[in-house]
Amino acid sequence: MTTKxxxxxxxxxxxxxxxxxxxxxxxxxxxxxxxxxxxxKAKFGIFGxxxxxxxxxxxxxxQNGDFRSGYYRDQTFMFAIGELSIQEFYAQLYAHTDVEADxxxxxxCMNAHFSTxxxxxxxxxxxxTKQKNSSSDISCTAGQMPRLVGLAYASKLYxxxxxxxxxxxxxxxxxxxxxxxxxxxxxxSSAEGMFFEAINAAGVLNIPMITSIWDDGYGISxxxxxxxxKNNVSAALSGFQKEKDTNGLEIxxxxxxxxxxxxxxxxxxxxxxxxxxxxxxxxxxxxTQPQGHSTSGSHxxxxxxxxxxxxxxxxxxxxxxxxxxDEGFATQDEIDAIEKSALNKVxxxxxxxxxxxxxxxxxxxxxxxxxxxxxxxSLPQNNDxxxxxxxxxKTINPIRKDAISIVKKALREMRFxxxxxxxxxxxxxxxxxxxxxxxxxxxxxxxxxEAALKIPPVAPEYSPDSPMVDGREIMQAAFDKIxxxxxxxxxxxxxxxxxxxxxxxxxxxxxxxxxxxxTDTGIRETTILGQGIGAALRGxxxxxxxxxxxxxxxxxxxLSDDLACLQYRTKxxxxxxxxxxxxxHRLEGVWHSGSPIAALLNSLRGINFLVPRNMTRxxxxxxxxxxxxxxxxxxECLNGYRLKxxxxxxxxxxxxxxxxxxxxxxxxxxTIVTYGSMCRIVMEAADQLAKIGINVEVIDVQTLLxxxxxxxxxxxxxxxxxxxxxxxxxxxxxxxxxxxKVIDEQQSFDLLDSSPVCxxxxxxxxxxxxxxxxxxxxxxxxxxxxxxxxxxxxxxxTFPEIY
Numbered sequence: 001m002t003t004k005x006x007x008x009x010x011x012x013x014x015x016x017x018x019x020x021x022x023x024x025x026x027x028x029x030x031x032x033x034x035x036x037x038x039x040x041k042a043k044f045g046i047f048g049x050x051x052x053x054x055x056x057x058x059x060x061x062x063q064n065g066d067f068r069s070g071y072y073r074d075q076t077f078m079f080a081i082g083e084l085s086i087q088e089f090y091a092q093l094y095a096h097t098d099v100e101a102d103x104x105x106x107x108x109c110m111n112a113h114f115s116t117x118x119x120x121x122x123x124x125x126x127x128x129t130k131q132k133n134s135s136s137d138i139s140c141t142a143g144q145m146p147r148l149v150g151l152a153y154a155s156k157l158y159x160x161x162x163x164x165x166x167x168x169x170x171x172x173x174x175x176x177x178x179x180x181x182x183x184x185x186x187x188x189s190s191a192e193g194m195f196f197e198a199i200n201a202a203g204v205l206n207i208p209m210i211t212s213i214w215d216d217g218y219g220i221s222x223x224x225x226x227x228x229x230k231n232n233v234s235a236a237l238s239g240f241q242k243e244k245d246t247n248g249l250e251i252x253x254x255x256x257x258x259x260x261x262x263x264x265x266x267x268x269x270x271x272x273x274x275x276x277x278x279x280x281x282x283x284x285x286x287x288t289q290p291q292g293h294s295t296s297g298s299h300x301x302x303x304x305x306x307x308x309x310x311x312x313x314x315x316x317x318x319x320x321x322x323x324x325x326d327e328g329f330a331t332q333d334e335i336d337a338i339e340k341s342a343l344n345k346v347x348x349x350x351x352x353x354x355x356x357x358x359x360x361x362x363x364x365x366x367x368x369x370x371x372x373x374x375x376x377x378s379l380p381q382n383n384d385x386x387x388x389x390x391x392x393x394k395t396i397n398p399i400r401k402d403a404i405s406i407v408k409k410a411l412r413e414m415r416f417x418x419x420x421x422x423x424x425x426x427x428x429x430x431x432x433x434x435x436x437x438x439x440x441x442x443x444x445x446x447x448x449x450e451a452a453l454k455i456p457p458v459a460p461e462y463s464p465d466s467p468m469v470d471g472r473e474i475m476q477a478a479f480d481k482i483x484x485x486x487x488x489x490x491x492x493x494x495x496x497x498x499x500x501x502x503x504x505x506x507x508x509x510x511x512x513x514x515x516x517x518x519t520d521t522g523i524r525e526t527t528i529l530g531q532g533i534g535a536a537l538r539g540x541x542x543x544x545x546x547x548x549x550x551x552x553x554x555x556x557x558x559l560s561d562d563l564a565c566l567q568y569r570t571k572x573x574x575x576x577x578x579x580x581x582x583x584x585h586r587l588e589g590v591w592h593s594g595s596p597i598a599a600l601l602n603s604l605r606g607i608n609f610l611v612p613r614n615m616t617r618x619x620x621x622x623x624x625x626x627x628x629x630x631x632x633x634x635x636e637c638l639n640g641y642r643l644k645x646x647x648x649x650x651x652x653x654x655x656x657x658x659x660x661x662x663x664x665x666x667x668x669x670x671t672i673v674t675y676g677s678m679c680r681i682v683m684e685a686a687d688q689l690a691k692i693g694i695n696v697e698v699i700d701v702q703t704l705l706x707x708x709x710x711x712x713x714x715x716x717x718x719x720x721x722x723x724x725x726x727x728x729x730x731x732x733x734x735x736x737x738x739x740x741k742v743i744d745e746q747q748s749f750d751l752l753d754s755s756p757v758c759x760x761x762x763x764x765x766x767x768x769x770x771x772x773x774x775x776x777x778x779x780x781x782x783x784x785x786x787x788x789x790x791x792x793x794x795x796x797x798t799f800p801e802i803y
Contacts, residue, residue, distance in 0.1 A: 009263050011140035016329040019080075021338050023052040023317050026076040028346040028667040030085055030291060033093055033111070037295040037768055041354065041397070042093045045295040046112050048073040050256070050288040051214050051314035056080050057262035058212060060325035061270040062182060065175060068134040069148035070184040072112040073214060075239070077184075081114050081132045082501020086346055090353035097439040099571055101356055104136070106571035108440070111669070113137040117573040118537065123448025123629060125338060127177075135537055136570045140561045142192030144183060145211075146527045147562055149201050150542075153692025156277060157540060160516045163487035170488075173539035177684040180273045181534070183211040188219020190233045194526055194558075197227065199281065201527040203248045210266075210280050211540035214256070216287040234283035242278065250280040256287040257319035269730075316527035338747030338751045361399055364432060367404035369393055371428065374421045375410055384413045384585050404432060444565075445607050450629040452608055453706065457657035458623075460616055460648035469737075471615035472641040474651070474724050475505035478619035479543075481652035483513045484625060486541060489626065490517045492531055493581070502547060503583065503641040525554035529580065533563050536576035541626055549584025550594035557602060563631055564606035568765050577629045580607075583636040585677035585728060586777070589768040592638075593777075595676075595761065598733030600633070601704055608632040608658060609705035613679040616645055617702065627655070637677045659709035660702065663716065667697035670722040670787050673713055673738055675701045678726055678778065684784035693798070694791050714746040721753040723785055724792075729759045754790050759783060 030047035037045040048055070051073050058079035062068070068077070078084035089111070095343050097107040104115045115136035118126055124125060137148055140765040144384055157164065159177025185195060190213055202209045217224055229236045234253050242248035242794055244685030250272060254265045262284070269280040288311040292299030300308065312318075324330040372389035379385055381436045392398070392406045407425055414422050445451060482489055491506060498519035510518040521528050532544035546552050552559070559580070566576055587593045601609060608625065611633055612618040625632040648654055664679060665686050674682045679700050686696045697716050701708060717723050735758035743749050743756060759778050766776035791799040 009260070009267055011260070011263075011329065013329050014793060016324050016775065017334065017622040018337065019056045020320065020330065021319075021342060022080050022322060022337065023056060023320065024062070024338055024342040025086065025315055025346055026052050026079055028343050028511070029089055029350075032346055032350055034291055034295055036090070036093060036350070042095070042111065042758070044110055045093060046072055046110070046113065046293070047291060048075040049290045050216060050311075050316065052076040053259050053320050054212065054256050054262050055216065055633035057259065057266045058182060060263060061266050062132060063102045063180075064132055065129040065179040066132060066182060067151040067179065067534075068114075068182045068184070069144045069151055069534070070114065070134065070137060070182070071144065071186060071189070071214070072110075072137055072139065073186070074114060074184055078114050078134065081130055083134060084114060086349035087353045087356075089227070090350050091357065094353060094357040096357045096360060098360060100575070101353070101360075102129050103573065105569055106439070107154045108571060109137070110139065113139070113569075114377070115570055115574060117570070119573055119575060121572075123151065123446060123450065123572065123575070128538065129172060129175055135534070136566060136574050138561050138569075139187035140557060142185060142194040143417050143561050144555060145185065145192075145194045146530020146558045147534045148181055148183035148209060148211070149198050149205070149207070149527050150531040150795045151537060152207035152279070152534070153205060153531045154200065154535040154538040154540055155179045156205065156207050156458040157490060157516060157535065159277070161487060161490075161514070167487070170539070171248070171399050174595050177277075178207045178274055179290070180210060180270055183209065184642060185211065185213055186219065187213055187215035187217070187224060187233055188222065188227050189516075191219075191227045197527045198530065199237065199240060199249065199525050201522075201524060201531075202279040203242075204522065206247055206277050207279055208277045210269055210273055210282065212284060213284045214287050215283060215285045216289045216301075218289070218293075218302070220293045220297075221299075223598070226432050227767070232323055234281065237281060237502075238728060239447070240281075251280060251283065252280065253283045253285060256284050256327050257314050257316040259316075259320045259323055277611055286314060290315065316365050322602055330404075339532040350704070358397070364400050364403045365392075365398045367428060368407050371407060371421060371425050372410055375414065375419075375425070377419065378419045378421055384411060385410050390415075400432070400436065404429065414723040416700060443567045443570075443609075446567060446575065446628070446630045447572060448629055450627065452628040452630045452632070452658050453709065455624045455627045455657070458620075458653050458655040459659070460620070460654045461543075461650045462646050463649055466646045466649060468644045470506045470641060471643050471645055472507075474615035474645055474647065475503075475621055475636070475641075476500075476507050476509070477647070478622060478651055479506055479509060480512070483517060485508060485652070488539065488541045489543065490519065490535070490540065491545065491581075491661075492519045492521050492525055494521055494526060494547050496520055496545050501545065505641075525551055526558050526727070529555040529558050529563070532578035532580070533558070533566075533576045536578040536631075537574060541577065541579075543579045543622070546580060547640075548594075549582045549596070552582060552598075552600070559607065564604045568606055568628075576631060577625070578631050579625050580631070580633045581636070582633070583638045585637055586773060588773065590765040592771065593694065593766040594732075597727065597729045598737055601734065601737055602632065605705065605706070606631075608703065610634045610658070611675040612656065612702065613637065613676055614640055614643070614645055614699050616648060616651075616654070617656050619651060620654040623653070624655040624658065635676065637679055656702065659706035661702045661712050662702055663697060663712075664700050665698040667695035669694050669720055669722065670696045670711065670717040670724060670790060671699060671720045672696050672724045672726055672727040672783070672787070673699050673701060673742065675704065676727075680726055681778060681780055682726055682742070682783055685780040685787070688780065688784050689787055694787055696787055699736070704737070708746070709745045713742050714748045714751070717748045717751045718740070721751060722790055722792075723748070723752065724757045724759060724783070726759040726778060726783060728761045730763050731758070734759060735760045757786050757790065759786050
C-alpha cells in the first residue's frame with residue numbers, strides 16, 4: 001500500500017473520514033438495493049459495489065464545467081460530486097416519474113443511469129460552467145464512448161476557435177476550454193469496437209479525455225482471457241502510449257484498493273488533460289464485485305472459491321479502512337461510528353424514497369377505488385364489478401396500471417348502463433391518459449420555443465436575373481453564410497476539410513474559416529457522430545457528415561441508443577442539436593445507392609428526418625435546424641449536385657418548414673406521394689401521363705419525421721380519390737410508412753375510389769450501372785404503368801390495356 005509520505009497529494013483527516021463515509025453509504029445503498037429487487041419493489045438492479053474507492057479518487061479532480069460520460073456502476077462518483085442523493089438513487093430504482101424525485105430520467109431509465117440537468121424547465125441552457133455535469137447514461141456497453149470524444153472535443157473547440165475563446169456566446173459552456181471529459185467503462189466493454197474507435201480518435205485529436213476502465217476480471221461470467229488480447233486491456237493498448245514528439249494517450253495502471261495511489265494517479269492524469277489537453281487511460285485493476293453483475297444472477301456460479309476469498313480480502317473499502325488506521329487518519333471506533341451512521345442514513349433515505357413513490361401512486365389508486373365502490377353501490381346485482389372492486393382493494397403496492405386496467409374492465413361490464421359514475425370513470429380515464437402521456441411519452445422532441453416545428457418558414461426569393469447554378473454551388477453558398485453568422489457552427493467528416501467534401505459543398509470554407517471549424521476526420525463514422533453529440537451537449541452547433549447514406553449503419557447504434565432518445569430519456573433535461581449531413585438515393589452500385597429509409601425511420605424516432613428534393617430545400621433545412629434545438633438527419637440527393645437550380649436572393653434566410661409537404665404539380669386524377677430523388681422520376685412520368693390525358697398531382701412530402709402535420713395529402717386525395725405511394729426503399733418499407741400515415745392516421749380510406757398503390761425498389765440492393773439502377777429501382781415507366789393501370793380500371797374504354 002502506498003503511504004501518504006510518498007505522494008505529492010496531502011490528505012487531511014477530515015477528507016479521509018468524509019471519503020470513507022461516502023464509500024460506506026454507497027456500499028450499503030448497493031446491498032439494500034439488491035434486497036429491494038428481491039422483495040419485488042423494483043424490476044431490476046445493477047450496482048457499483050466494489051468500485052467505490054477508485055470513484056472517490058476520480059471525483060476529487062472533477063471540477064465545475066467538467067463532463068462525465070459513463071457507465072452504470074458510477075453511483076459512488078455521483079454521490080461524491082454531489083449530483084446524486086441516496087433518495088434519488090432509490091427513486092430511480094423504483095421508477096418514480098417525478099423529475100424532482102429522479103432528476104436523471106424521471107423514472108424512464110433503469111436504475112444506475114445517471115445524468116444532470118443541463119436545461120431549465122423552459123428548455124433554455126443552464127450555465128454549465130457553474131455545475132458538475134454528467135451526460136445521460138445508456139445501457140449499451142461502450143455506447144458512452146463516442147459521445148465522450150465529443151465532450152472532450154468541445155474543450156478543444158472552445159480553446160482553439162478564436163471566435164469562441166472567451167466570447168459572450170460561449171460563457172455558459174466553457175472557460176477557455178479548460179474542462180475535462182471523464183469516461184468510465186468496464187473491462188469487458190473495452191473489447192467493443194466503439195471503445196477502440198474512441199481511444200484512437202482521442203489520440204489523434206489530442207483532447208482532454210480521461211477514460212477509466214473498471215477491471216474486475218470478468219464480463220458477467222466471461223473472464224478476461226476471452227475478452228482481450230494479452231488478457232490485459234492496457235497491455236493491448238500499449239501502442240497508443242504517448243511518446244515524445246508523437247500524439248497518443250498517457251496510460252496508467254493502478255489497483256482499485258490502493259486509495260492514495262489512485263488519488264495520485266488521477267491527479268497526474270487530470271492535470272495533464274486540463275493543462276495540455278493530453279488524453280489518458282486509467283486502467284483500474286484488481287476491482288472486486290461483491291454482489292456479482294446484477295440482480296439477474298449470482299457470481300458464485302462462475303467464480304472459484306479462491307477468487308471469492310481474494311475478493312473478500314481485497315475489497316477496496318476494507319483496504320481503505322486498513323490504510324486509514326495504519327496512517328493515523330482514523331481509529332476503529334471512528335470507522336465503526338461511520339458504519340452505523342451510514343447504514344441508518346441509507347435506510348432512512350430508502351424509506352423516504354419508497355414512501356414518496358407510494359404516495360405518487362396513491363392518488364390514482366384512491367380515486368379508482370372510490371369509483372368502483374360507487375359503481376358497486378349503483379349496480380349491486382353485478383358480481384363482476386364487485387369482484388373487480390375487491391381485486392383492486394387487495395392489491396399490494398398498487399401502481400397506476402392496476403387502477404387503470406381494472407377501471408377499464410369495469411367499464412366494459414357497464415357498457416349498457418347509464419349511471420352517473422360511468423361518466424365520471426370515462427372522464428377520469430381521459431384525464432389520467434393525458435397525465436401518463438406526460439409521464440411516459442413526452443419530450444421525444446423538444447417542447448421549447450426553439451422546437452423545429454416552431455421555426456417560421458421563409459420562402460426562397462428570386463429576381464429575373466437570378467442565375468442558374470449547379471446544386472453544389474447552392475450548398476457551398478449556404479454553408480458559407482452559415483459559418484459567417486455563427487462561430488458555434490463547425491463541420492467534421494471524411495474529406496470535408498481540404499477538398500471541401502466529395503461534392504464540393506464545403507469547397508474553400510476550410511481556408512476561409514480555419515481548420516478548427518471545417519475539419520477532416522478519419523474513416524470512423526461512429527465517433528464522427530459522437531464528436532457531434534458531445535459538442536452539441538456543450539452548446540455548440542455541429543454539422544457532422546456521413547459521406548454516403550449507406551455508411552450510416554456504422555453509426556446506427558449511437559444514433560438510435562444515444563442521440564434519438566436523449567431528450568426523451570432525460571425528460572427534457574438534456575439536448576444535443578446535432579445535424580447529420582449525408583447523401584443518398586440514386587447513384588451507382590450496391591454500396592453507394594442505398595435508400596434504407598424505413599430501417600432508419602423505425603430506429604430514429606426523436607431525430608427529425610429530412611429528405612429535400614433539391615439543394616435549395618436542403619439549404620433551407622440547414623437554416624431551420626440551426627435555429628432549432630433538435631437533432632436532424634438531412635439526406636441530400638446524390639444526383640442533385642450538378643443539376644441546375646436558381647440561386648435565391650435570400651439564401652441565407654431561407655427556412656424550409658418541417659412537416660409541410662409541397663404540391664409540385666397539380667392534378668385531378670391521381671395523387672402521387674413521394675420525396676427526394678424520386679420527385680424527378682415521378683415528374684418525368686407525370687409529363688408522359690399528361691400527354692395521354694391522365695393528370696396526376698405530385699406531392700413532395702419533404703420531411704418524413706415529422707410527417708404532413710396539417711394533413712395536406714388527405715386534402716389532395718379528397719380531390720383525386722386515388723393515391724400512389726412511390727419511393728426507392730425496399731417493398732413494404734417507406735411506402736408502408738407513407739400508407740399508414742395517410743390511410744390510417746389521416747383517415748383517408750373512405751376518400752378512395754381505387755385501392756392505394758405502392759411503388760418501391762426491388763427487394764435487393766441496387767445493381768451497378770445505369771441498367772442496374774433502371775431495373776433495381778422505380779423508373780418513370782413504372783410510375784406511368786401504375787397510374788395507367790388505375791385509370792384502366794376506372795375507364796377501360798378511354799384507357800385500354802397496353803401490355
